[in-house]
Amino acid sequence: MKINNIFRKTVVMGIAVLTLCSCEDFLTITPTDKTVLEDYWKTKDDVSEMVTGAYKAMLNNSIQQSAIVWGEFRSDELTLPTGVNGTLTTDLKYINTVNILPANSFCSWGAFYTVINDCNIVLKHAPAVVSLDPEYTEGDYQADRAQMLALRSLCYFYLVRAFRDVPYSTESFESDNQYMTIPQLSPDSVLAKCITDLEIAEQNCIKSGAYGENSWKNKGYITRDAVDAILADIYLWRGSVNHNQSDYDKSVAYCEKVIQSKIAYYKANQDQDISDDGTKITYPLEDAQTAMYSIFGVGNSEESIFELQYDGTNNSNEGLVQMYYEYMNSASHGYTVASQIFNTVDINASTEQGAKVYSTKNDYRFWNNCYAVNDAEETELEIRKMIENQSTIILTTSTTGDTKSTTRAYTSYKQNWVIYRLTDIMLMEAEAKTQLAADDNDVNTLRSAFDLVKAVNDRSLLTGTKDSLAFTNFGTKDAMEQLVLAERQRELCFEGKRWFDLMRYNYRHVEGIDYNKTLAQINESGSPFVTNYNKMLSKVIRKYITGADAISFKLKNEAYLYFPIATSELKVNPYLKQNPVYIEDKSTTKN
């Protein structure tokens, strides 16, 4: 009896012990709809899906809206329509009146850092896959790495232009045991790191067109042309800030690389030969009348270099829709409209005194970029660029502009966002070349800059018009700078470029910028911020009907050109230093 009991006991205990042994496994469950890190990073597909994931993260509504608000809305091109009262209206109103508070929702930079972190995660884990999956070659890895380096640099470049002093990390953040509170770096050091990365990327990046002739991937992924474009842009920016000739040289060189690559690709793939009579270079640009439809209506056009891809089914370009089309479904307006500088033409448009964007009605862009133009009374014009997707050609001989059609659906908005395209590069080169001209007598350099501008301008003019640009009118360095600035506005308006163009223009004409220090460091050292260039301000205030003087007064110095750091960021990262001009008094008491 007793033995029996002891036996039973042992069996029971035994079972209990056995089950305990396997409890470590028992207590491990993994999600069924997601893969965990331990099981990821095994195959080539894993890497490429994460690389694509980084691009996908660029489709975030917040990135699209930031691109528009940071790069466009602060400039003279956009204003607020009356009668719109969406959730973002108040924030936009404050930006428009240069009353930006750190609580403003457009001070959020999170979406860009999400992309940056996605890139960093790929850069960290992809190398190990090379040894795990024979399909994933060193070459594949280098190509992926190049894209991630370039995409990361592009994001940092956006952040530097919007905030100036930003935290910089090449380390990926994946776990809560990492040190996440990182301080800001000076813009010079961030840009230097970006340039280093981009120059590595340039070596390994896939050549444009490598994905096959009609594939969206040639424009949707970063190719060598795109890397060169970003490099050209950063060099031009840095050259303008630091007044540095060699940066301008580099910018010109990278622009030229892109242009030559475009021409070569065009020659290699088009049936008709690009006409080249030896004296005049012709560029692979879209046809004047249909350009807007090809570039924005259809997307991934011949002259595109890098654009974010939306398919309208799985994703929708909501940011763009809300800003330019309808801020909510069936709303009468977008959050923003074009300002009065687009309503009529001004013969002096390309000069310093110009009050309007276009100098002639024979310019297709005048009719195409906004609805209801050619009405001097109109102060709020609906944007047509990127909104109209009909192939209808607007005649330059009309008396009034096209009326806004609201046939396009609010949802399923398949509208790519073009980040770089050829005319942008051509005008960047023209801008850099203008700066490289030794003086007004350096006709050759100025001439070559002028030719680029003219090529862009001519493309959009009515054939046979006499309104083509004449070099004699823009023979000086200053005049050429004005012309490039004006032409960039005509060509690239609403594409998130104008405010940065104006910032470069400002930087080129002020002295004493210390790009090696953060604003907080400058403030601590006791030196005042550099006062902004008057002529830049007078361009900005063209959009205001009232209160323009107050605006130019509020935009006192360099620090005001940037956004404040969001309050929510300052709260959780003690190392962040607020842009000194936005430091708030403590408003809430601690009881």
Added chain:
Amino acid sequence: MTKYKYLFLFALCLLTQTAMAQGHRITGTVSSSVDGPLMMANVVEKDANNRIVEACVTDINGNFSMMIKNAKDNLTFSYIGCKTQVLPIGARTSFKVVLVDATSIREIVVKGKQKVNSNGLAIPKREISVAQQTLNMSEMEGLSFTTADEALQGKIAGLDIVANSGNLGSGTSMRLRGVTTINGSAEPLIVVDDNIMENPDANFDFTNANEETYASLLSVNPDDIESITVLKDAGSTSRWGSKGANGVITIKLKRGARGKTRISYSYRFTGSWQPKGYNLLSGDDYTMLMKEEFYNPAQSSTATTNINELNYNKSWSEYENWNNNTDWVKAVTQFGQAHNHYLTISGGGEKANFRMSAGYDHETGTIIKQSLDRFSTRLVLDYFVSDRIKFSTNFALTYTDNMRNYDDNILGRAQQIAPNMSIYRQDANGNNSDEYYIMSPSGNSTVSGQSSSSLKSIRDLGNPVAIANSSWRDEKTYRITPQFELNYDLLSTEDAHTRLKYTGMVYMDVFAKSEPKFWPGSLSTDTWTSTTYNKSSKDDYNSLALTTRHTLTFTPHFNNEDWAMTMLGYWEMITGNSNSQSVTESVLPSGITDPTVSASLDDMSGSNGQWRSMSVYYSGHASYKSKYSLTFSARGDGSTKFGKSNKWGFFPGVSARWNICDEKFMKPTNKWLSMLSFRPSWGIVGAQPNSEYLQYSKYASSGVYGSGTGNQSATSVDGMQLSNLKWEKTSSYNIGGDFGFFNDLITGDFNYYYKKTTDLLMQTVSIPSSSGFSSLAYKNAGSMENKGWEFNIDANKFIKIGKFSMSVNANVAQNFNQILAMDESVLQSINTEWSAGSRGTYLNRIQVGNPLGSIYGLRYKGVYQYTYDWLINYQKNNNLTATEFQDYINNTFLKNGKTAPIALNSNGQVLMNSNGTPVHLVYNYTDGTQTYTFQGGDAIYEDVNHDGQINSLDVVYLGNSNPKVNGGFGFNFFYGNWSLKTSFNFRFGNKVVNTARMNLEKMFDAYNQSTAVNWRWRKNGDITEIPRAMYNSGYNYLGSDRYVEDGSFVRFQYLQLLYRFDSKFLKTIGLNNLTFSASANNLYCWSHYSGTDPEHSPGSWGISYDNSQTPRSKSFTVGINVEF
């Protein structure tokens, strides 16, 4: 050859079988000393463990014959009414048995100690060393409770129970000894017969728990409950380890008992009605108010010209629908009825006990179109295979069908809607048609067929009566909880020997819930082109959880019987999974309410969940002479929710008890002091996050990238990996004592406790977004303490005068909560900032050194009697110089108690501008966003810092949402067969934000208001507490102490009269028991609170708001209980 060998072996085996079976045959007769030979008497062969091996019954002559299995066994002879006789078989083959009449047994004395369950062990009540309190449900007989928690209200010291709302099945919110967590549920753990009864619908946001959730306790019929024990200190709750941090409520269910089969039936009827709420404006008062409200901000005589709804414009086509005086609240409330039927059959014999119960409840709510049906059955079976082996099963099924209002807010809508509107569309003569009146889409009401856009908010409310009648939500749940248990005594079955018992248990919890709802197009208040028409949705959830537990209980027997010891260890495993899906469709064809037909699909989603856990537990109890007791327990909890290093949490508990009254030196007091003890205890309990997979870096599909052809699939990292996450742990000690006077006629206990929670789990903690993520799902962020005391006293029939006797019970408790430390960045990111534009809101903040649930806001000082301009005019009219003017304001104007929106210094003297005018008080000047200059009739907020403006710097602490003292008491009176029971509960010192009143007095929108606004400020000189009406402007209802009210109350919960018929009389009509009862519930509430009901729960760390939930109804119950 081998074949043959096996065949031979097999044959041999068969042979042995037959040989064994042969045993030997026995015969005999059974007779009674009184009645002679007995027919159908039982003759049973039982082995050493009392297991039945063979049996037969006697024939008509009392003869029997049977083959016995083993000569060593015993024969048992039994017959109803006779004493059972046991004889050894041995070699005997013939038995002549004479049974003795059972009634002739001499009196025997049974000695036993009352043993109760503590830490899983059966321990004499005198040795319980932990803080726990038991409520016997037999005391609650005849009272109507839908769920067990309602019965507990006011009965347990330290357990604060607040009813969520008066809606059917809405449950309660319970807090035991304060809140120890800010992460998830602060509700105590419910354990039914040693099995955890979790709320299956776990995806619930506890932090903002104002929404009503499925009340888990609905699946236990209160009539099935024998007793409820509330475990309070860590010495007892550590048994439940990581789940016991909020305290544990253990429910013991009734089981069958040996004896005659009893059938009992009870029926109760409850009638309930809504308590009187606020008096609302009549139709005419409302139109008058609205006209003023639109006029004030615009100061334009044409402000309401185009609002036909207010103008009694007879030429308007809708005129007849807008000239009424509808009592909407009355239209949506009703007399609620509840019928409870409950039937049990219980009994048992030597081999088995059983108890079967079936309950059916049908309730209708006090709001129209609410009804709750519940059907519950339970079968409890104990089968004694032998003295050593027992099988038990407990099988329960509960079905509830809760017809709810579509959005649970019918009453809220009825309070807000315009009272001059009619319920039904009226014809040109003002007669009701049978169609509900729904306002036309808003626009410019001068256009025929449109309603005024100024009253859009009224239109958006819809017609409450129409909504209640035409839309529906039908929540159905099924819960099946089968339990199987095997008990095996491995050593002795006697108390006098060392015992070792094995218990194996399997428990399943099957839960299914479906919640279809439908919103017909006829109620639509969207635009004409809206596509959400005939909207139907269906949510389904089901889950299955399986628990197995293997327990060994060891009770050694000491030769010195002064020593007693018992211990147990178990190993438990829980695994479960769930899945849910929901689909929403709109534009269904009319007449179809099911979302499975093809229509416009709005939303479709589904999710799966799984969980596992494992625990090992040990608990031991030792005592000497029942005088000194020591209990130790330890639990190891394994969780899937933490990374490798933190998978296991260890939760120990120690408690001791010293029965001082048993000491020799206490002998003199023994006459009157029957119990005095000292009970210290200490222990740790924990908490874990309520989501899985946090310890992983997860890669999830993030859609596709591309523009059409050849899209590429994209992946992204879904949240940060939480490798640092630890268990939230609460270590606590409890010092308590029990006392009993006059042979335990008066008993009670006292406890003091201190709990410190460290590694507080905080959900969604912001991190620098430069990391690529905006927040961490969880973080261990700080520590918190709760301390307090509880006192409980129970005087059971302590007064006895003849047939009359009286009992009293009372309990009281206090809890103090404080945040000790918290990550600065966490604090920064969770605390809301003051926002100048948001009216009617209060800052919800967690501050180190302060308790949770604190309310911050402005101080309200009444209404400005005069406008600023009135003062200026006064100066002009009287040609006062600046100094004269200042003197006038200081010495005449202000001195006479007059007020105007002027800035005052800290001495209450006016501040003057350099131009000789008083400084005009403004709202939020510095910010520049919401600046406003105060006018006469505006609310006065105290300018705490005297800077001439009202802004965030004037925000002060206004009170706390948690009560300072809570408890309950009751008096019971008995006279013969009559008994009268009363129960009261109370809470003191808590503040409630009366949002309901705010919404009824704000005069800011088009909603109906309470009659209090008839006292609103209208012209200079008016002295009133109610500011002027301002449509969509002004700052008259900012978060201020105007709406922060004292939520203290004493509630007369019930008064019950019960009559039990005399048992002698009942025997004559063949009944065992017949009881009639009548009770009145929620009789009266003594409170200064101005709203309908001062009971409001603050969620886990929020503020308690009175969001005009359906208040707890008043009701009466009559019942009858019959037992055969």
